[in-house]
Amino acid sequence: MSITANDPKRKTWLEVSQDSDFPIQNIPFGVFLTRDDVITIGTRIGDTAIDLGALHQLGYFDGIPLTDDIFLQDTLNDFISDGKKTWRLVRNRIADIFDQGNSKLRDNEEHRKVVLFGLDEIEMQLPVQVGDYTDFYSSKEHATNVGTMFRDPENALLPNWLHIPVGYHGRSSSIIPSGIPIHRPQGQTLPPGAEEPVFGPSKRVDFELEMAFITTDANHLGEPIPINEAEEYIFGLVLFNDWSARDIQTWEYVPLGPFLAKNFASSISPWIVTLDALEPFRIESPKPEKKLLPYLQFEGKKSFDIELEVFLKPENGEETRISRSNFKYMYWNMSQQLAHHTVNGCPVISGDMMGSGTISGPTPDSYGSMLELSWKGEKPVKLNDGRERKFIEDNDTVIMRGHCKRENYRIGFGEVSTKLLPVFEPKKK
């Protein structure tokens, strides 16, 4: 089935600015609360949010096999379970409904009133109920930087790194959409030179610039997913800020990996951009430096050229861009990650989220965390107003943005923006 929604020549009757992340070629999926306090599944073109539940009730999806309530839900999980063929039919239909040559909705004011919303009339929600969240560690530059700082610059990469898309399990319950503030976590740390740990607020709160992909139901317990089928099970991607507390991590992570250093919050951009929308932006993956085991060998272009930026905004201050990276730098691609994740028969279901790991590029201005940008705090990052940051301070907001670009249009992710509040103070009883 062709993805007609990707037609670069198509124009829409909705107003869309030239530099919008959401032209009619994007058509992402999300969940929002409307002005009438109804939760619905929707999409976005330009700065207009579109209620897919209302569109479906009005018959605009007739002919596509969808249950009546598929969009009247508070998560996308069931729609994602319907599979790639259905996603394509729906995305193609939406492109058709909003095509400038299609007058059906355009000229029906009654319908437009219940279907279209301004962005200030809605509140974005978490788009999926995340069953399991896995985080990979797939940027060679990031793994090398961390290994250089904390282990041995001569042997920065551990022996397994070039053979395995290293990953570990994360916490689903603390995944939140853009806009929800978080508190500085407290925990145990071992101060330099001390023999006993102390308890208190983390002094090294950090962001991690990542992307995450969201899967559909892929396999049963015991059955691996072959690498060249993996993309069939990827619904789409979001920007992902995997908040980290470096000092808590240092004390806790040997031997079973990071735990409280990570699970206090992970923030995502609320619109899931489909893998289909990213189709024109495929690019070759980096050449493997070691011969890969067969289950990790793939055919074709499995990486994507997505420009990424991180901004830091202090309270009452302006945004400073502190990093500029690209999803294409990932040494291990999503197909390799999913094939590896399931090679032992681990089941993957609709709504599972898989983070890329911090996406650092080759140059110091492309590193994906404060840990690397400030090199453990040794080289503070300069903000536009002259202030400096080693790590994230109270009331700072971290904003990540990402998009793909061609001459004629761009496909973007919007942003994930999260403010770090001071430590939580329990209410006096």
Added chain:
Amino acid sequence: MSITANDPKRKTWLEVSQDSDFPIQNIPFGVFLTRDDVITIGTRIGDTAIDLGALHQLGYFDGIPLTDDIFLQDTLNDFISDGKKTWRLVRNRIADIFDQGNSKLRDNEEHRKVVLFGLDEIEMQLPVQVGDYTDFYSSKEHATNVGTMFRDPENALLPNWLHIPVGYHGRSSSIIPSGIPIHRPQGQTLPPGAEEPVFGPSKRVDFELEMAFITTDANHLGEPIPINEAEEYIFGLVLFNDWSARDIQTWEYVPLGPFLAKNFASSISPWIVTLDALEPFRIESPKPEKKLLPYLQFEGKKSFDIELEVFLKPENGEETRISRSNFKYMYWNMSQQLAHHTVNGCPVISGDMMGSGTISGPTPDSYGSMLELSWKGEKPVKLNDGRERKFIEDNDTVIMRGHCKRENYRIGFGEVSTKLLPVFEPKKK
């Protein structure tokens, strides 16, 4: 509110054998498929399964604030969300309905027909939809054994171990109920002396004898749970076999912890025994060897005296008991685990599962894994029929059982039994 369901003198009009794990003082909760292919929430007394959905529809829970469909669900999550007060009201009422002095249901054949089932008429399901699964590493004997085998016998425990109830995130999607067979996982391993990894079936498949507790909605993002409130949020416990592939683990686990070595399967006993039912079996926790930070200091008896056994049954062979341990050996108790898990503000919700980690006792016959019982394979475990095992072989079944005992009754968990099938063979297309 008193827990009248725990009255040790109470007898029931149902038939219950003397040595049953499920006397009227237990009243666990589970989910089963009935002979009519209906999924319902139920309990069990002796060898009789009780359909709580049917009981509720017939009015037996009148006066308790419950929604009409609370038991007509395929998971316990919503019931667990109702909180401890409701669990107690329901458990006390069930004890009353089945008390030998109560004739209401006993003498109503019509009602008995739709409420009561033989065990051969039902099929147990996973009792909760597990949001997040966390595994701890809280047995000092287990951590010491592992540290002795793989690191340094002189410094077997890592520096953080006596300060932190070490834990890490596991995979929810591969948690299965007793009775579901699993396949031997495949994956990457580094053979002894080799420089490059190979791919193939794990040669060191192991069980881990654990218990897991299931939580209710406990806190919001950012808010810690004080240790002395932690038990308010624990619904109950199950037996937990955290399957492991030791050779995959060795190659993959540095630096981010175990991943594919663990996430191919974790098996649980299907009846959740409530913390209330375990109340009479409280026992002092081991004395801390280091002064604990205040958030980990607790009052009262927070450990539980639960005897645990592991049996191995080869294909067409008999069961051999290969280990005998006790939940009371845990150095860190559940309250400490939950307080630690949330001290950074990580949210815990209804249906989350937290494994204890392998429960090894002080003597070699009380170790909770083949890795320890066979000491890395150096001391094969003898079976009753003369065969030996270093790790688990194809078509072996591993069975775990557990119970608490007083003179007059025992509260048990039934069993978790899982057969290991050979490597999965994809069907030819």
